[in-house]
Amino acid sequence: MNDKKVIKEAQCQRTDLTIALAGNPNSGKTTIFNALTGSRQHVGNYPGVTVERKNGSFRHGSYNIYITDLPGTYSLTAYSPEEVVGRNVIIQERPDLVVHVIDASNLERNLYLTTQLVELQIPLLLVFNMSDVARTQGYDINTKLLSQLLRIPIVQTVGHKETGLNALKEAIVKIASGPQQPVPTSVHYGPDIERELEKICNLLEKADMPSFPSTRWFAIKLLENDDVVQEDLGEYVEDLAPILAQAAAARQHLTRELGDEPDVLLADHRYGYISGACQEAVRSTVELRHTVSDQIDLVTTHRVLGIPIFLGMMYLVFKLTFTLSAVPMHWIEMFFDWLGQSISSLWPAGSDSAVQSLLVDGIIGGVGGVLVFIPVIFFLFLAIAILEDSGYMARAAFLMDHIMTKIGLHGKSFIPMLLGFGCTVPAVLATRTLENRRDRLTTMLVLPLISCGARLPIYALFIPAFFPEKLQAPVLWSMYLIGITLSVALAKLLRSTIFRGETMPFLMELPPYRLPTWRGALIHTWTRTWLFIRKAGTVIVAFSALLWLLTSYPEPPPEKLHNLNAEQSVSTELAYSVAGRIGRSLEPVMEQVGFDWKTTTAMIGAFAAKEIFVAQLGIIYAVNDEVNEPLREVLKREFNSLQALCIMLFCLISMPCVATFAAVWRESGSWKWPVFQLIGLTVLAYTITFSVYQIGRFFEIGT
């Protein structure tokens, strides 16, 4: 009886273990992370940098294991924020174990990171992932022998098939919770370098250094001229100057004596060590023949065929997105109609209640108008996630690089721009993959010019109202085209003025083609779609309410409403409100571009989120905007096609929404950039719409 009780207690008490997951990009690290943690994961941010932080957890036996998925890196130097973040997590948080996921079909390159992890002297476990690919490529890896040579435990897995996962969990628990493991063999850098390292170590030992990582690690970093380590050392070493001087002298000496920069020399030794180990333990039985990936690449990266194939893919993506989302959109529309009516019915018919108006017109109208586009955004992001996971996106970036460089952008800028068709917010976040700050800022600043999903309600309202059926698709198409053209032109301008300078050289690994997993693609898609929904839930609700306030109060005194019909009284009420007054004061300016004061008032709302514009128009023109028909009729009466075009143009070019403003602020690190973007785009919008309107009026087109 006693035994059972003890066992039960032990089961309820779980021990916590923390581990970090490291590895090259494309090593299948994330697939393993997903397989281990399932849905128990959370994506956030490392403070102060825009690198994503992924945390998750799982249980195994009597252990709770908390995993941090470190950013994929090729090494642990200071060249990119990802690498610095990765090693900081290890150094500052000292996980119980670092699990290094390795692409077994690319062993030597992957082991490069291992040599650096070993130097951090933290418990290490190697996971040889993609062992199936390695086998088909003819590699015969004797993991037992290799493990002995490296003195690091090795587990084999096939990530996307979830093979070897249990063995992995067992190994993680055993090593992380178990006794001290044997120390892995560290790379020996040859007598000359080792001598210099020793000199630096001696100096470091005299200073008050933290015990972890070892002085040897610091010495190696100093020899590599690592900026970040130098800065960090300044924090706890009082007299850093002689140490830095010694390191500099060492670098000079070695360059002279051995003919190469220390970091190259160190790399050389690391690969030498890796080569030695692999020659013993790895047999390559088949000549590296053309894989399926190679064959696909022959076509997709073909100098002539590549781009047309790419355009074809893009067309497919958009066509599928719009086709598949039509039905769900209809459902959502019906839901919100029903919701609006049910809430309305809580009040007697014809009621003048302010709260009813706020709820139905303001919030449900505003939010419903947004959420109806979730299917479009979801399917677009799903298509993009599938393309990314399959590996095609890397080829697309490669194909686009040449053109993008001509514009002044980087090949990698293309993915944020593609995402911008769905929602600008995840697009801004996607600029993180651009290492060069200039590239990143330029891309961020021009992103709002791409017709995002929020503009669709505006187009959906105006285009059918003012253009005959034959012209409708071309007009929509041209709005997109204008956006793209302007973003290109603006990028070029920015790059030749404020952001002048060399673009980062294009350096990107093209992963082998892979069949994307549903789980991976859906997680990917959902993370981005959620951002859009969250924006709707928070920003739009808040601003819809705020705007409702601004457009309803103050109310005009009753005498003024005497003898006015419905439309006129709404008009007067609007004129009295705060927003209305602002609209009226801007009227002379906005008239020049085809707006009247009511539309201008609605535009103020559009700053919060473009989607609100339509709802605002509905309120302003005193129409129940659940059914767009009547609103369209009213608009047809009030405006001519030229003005309609100008309104759409202005909406396209100007005022990124509040959520974008916030995202740009956060990603660029300063409020100056979003403000600059806001002012710049508004000025640009005004200038272009002005020209179009005035020229149109002069030639009497569309009036």
Added chain:
Amino acid sequence: MPLTDLAPDISARVMTVQGGRGIAARLASMGIYPGSIVTLKCGGSIGPVIIQVRGSRIAIGRGMAHRILVEPLN
């Protein structure tokens, strides 16, 4: 010769990587270092090139590729 002058599908050994501030180390961490064997997969006269290094394919911008000096194997 610079990598960009290599004929497609010919294997070559990397001799040196010219370039300052970390470019060499960066390339090394991706598998391109003096002594490694590379094969040009996609060259052309404009835009980035694609090379095969061991088990991976890497796309490199033209300027950078030009500064990787290789010696064709026989």
